Amino acid sequence: MNIEPGKLFIEFLFGLVGTGYFIFGRKQGRYLFLGCGLGLGLFPYFVDSIWAILLVGAALTAVPFFIRGD
Numbered sequence: 001m002n003i004e005p006g007k008l009f010i011e012f013l014f015g016l017v018g019t020g021y022f023i024f025g026r027k028q029g030r031y032l033f034l035g036c037g038l039g040l041g042l043f044p045y046f047v048d049s050i051w052a053i054l055l056v057g058a059a060l061t062a063v064p065f066f067i068r069g070d
Contacts, residue, residue, distance in 0.1 A: 006050065007050050010054060010057070014053070014061070017061055018038070021034070021040060024037075040061065
């Protein structure tokens with residue numbers, strides 16, 4: 001297991017966004033935000049490449065704004 005400072009920082013940022021999405025989705029009953037928040041918190045455990053983390057994280061961050069999930 002290789003711990004890189006840049007990768008750790010990116011994972012931390014997506015974790016913060018995921019926590020915000022999760023809390024917002026739970027309080028407002030918006031399941032798309034809830035699911036994306038959960039995904040943002042869990043996916044770094046399964047993805048190893050920095051570029052893949054950036055791509056998947058950016059996609060999960062943007063999904064609630066492009067898909068209307070009321």
